[in-house]
Amino acid sequence: MKLLLLGCNGQVGWELQRALAPLGELTALDFDTPGPWRADFSRPEALPALIGALRPDVIVNAAAHTAVDRAEREPELARTINAAAPGVIAREAAARGATLVHYSTDYVFDGSGDAPRAEDAPAAPLSVYGRTKLEGETLIRASGCRHLILRTSWVYAARGGNFARTMLKLAAEREALSVIDDQVGAPTGADLLADVTAHALRTLAARPELAGTYHCVAAGETSWFGYARFVVEWARARGHPIRVAPDAIRPTPTADYPTPARRPLNSRLDTTRLRRAFALHLPPWQAGVERMLAEVLGA
Numbered sequence: 001m002k003l004l005l006l007g008c009n010g011q012v013g014w015e016l017q018r019a020l021a022p023l024g025e026l027t028a029l030d031f032d033t034p035g036p037w038r039a040d041f042s043r044p045e046a047l048p049a050l051i052g053a054l055r056p057d058v059i060v061n062a063a064a065h066t067a068v069d070r071a072e073r074e075p076e077l078a079r080t081i082n083a084a085a086p087g088v089i090a091r092e093a094a095a096r097g098a099t100l101v102h103y104s105t106d107y108v109f110d111g112s113g114d115a116p117r118a119e120d121a122p123a124a125p126l127s128v129y130g131r132t133k134l135e136g137e138t139l140i141r142a143s144g145c146r147h148l149i150l151r152t153s154w155v156y157a158a159r160g161g162n163f164a165r166t167m168l169k170l171a172a173e174r175e176a177l178s179v180i181d182d183q184v185g186a187p188t189g190a191d192l193l194a195d196v197t198a199h200a201l202r203t204l205a206a207r208p209e210l211a212g213t214y215h216c217v218a219a220g221e222t223s224w225f226g227y228a229r230f231v232v233e234w235a236r237a238r239g240h241p242i243r244v245a246p247d248a249i250r251p252t253p254t255a256d257y258p259t260p261a262r263r264p265l266n267s268r269l270d271t272t273r274l275r276r277a278f279a280l281h282l283p284p285w286q287a288g289v290e291r292m293l294a295e296v297l298g299a
């Protein structure tokens with residue numbers, strides 16, 4: 001089997017390089033990959049030639065415009081990268097009988113209420129990022145290609161910057177921290193998403209009728225405040241330098257932190273469909289975060 005991974009240096013892309021390697025002959029590209037091929041999503045018109053030359057059986061797209069606030073200022077670029085480019089890739093996949101794996105987000109929903117959303121809940125994005133990701137989903141479905149769209153939330157990875165690292169830095173420098181407590185979701189590891197992707201692709205090879213849209217997040221839920229407190233107390237308990245006192249991490253509402261893009265308050269996603277279809281167990285969010293912390297702190 002030939003696999004083409006696009007966006008291979010992002011959080012999820014990096015982990016996919018590891019998880020997809022045993023499945024077949026893997027070509028992993030980003031927009032600045034040295035060599036004859038690169039996958040620049042700001043120029044979707046160049047993608048058919050790339051796919052035509054590499055002739056993959058499976059295309060996994062981890063590239064995206066993920067800068068949620070910046071997308072409000074550059075909606076056309078966000079639309080090109082999050083919708084037009086995946087649309088072109090999906091049409092190529094359909095024409096060649098290839099399978100496309102794509103990632104989407106809980107930001108396609110408006111985040112009202114407090115129940116976990118199922119895959120068929122009505123979409124109502126609040127931001128340019130959410131709208132363009134939804135357009136990408138729609139174009140992929142319309143192409144008729146065999147696809148897996150995995151919607152996820154609050155993705156972190158050991159590599160590069162992340163929310164936990166920022167909180168640890170601030171907790172080492174400051175005496176008090178205020179963290180949003182009215183946005184609720186599940187921190188989800190890029191490694192978990194990559195491993196689920198590899199498992200789902202193996203299953204799909206035998207059962208193509210399982211193609212479709214699924215929600216994939218770690219089990220359980222927390223707020224950014226709960227996430228921050230978990231991370232800081234984990235580090236404190238292991239002797240890392242923490243200045244902030246336990247009761248000086250304070251919950252604060254989203255309204256106190258205005259940002260260019262509106263974010264959903266309820267990021268809960270119902271993963272029942274994914275777990276049943278692919279016989280998967282999704283671990284609690286704390287397990288993945290502890291592992292990431294052990295990696296980044298060397299604990």
Ligand code: NDP
Nearest residue numbers: 009010011012031040041042063064066103105152154155
């Ligand atoms: P990252 O931002 O870490 O990775 C995205 C990748 O796309 C990066 O390698 C980025 O390169 C690349 N990219 C940016 N612009 C272009 C371009 N013009 N052409 C080609 N590649 C480009 O995102 P994640 O790994 O976190 O996200 C993976 C998927 O998961 C995305 O579809 C995202 O929408 C989705 N998702 C992410 C969430 C999150 O919390 N991060 C939450 C929910 C869904 P560079 O870094 O150099 O810009």
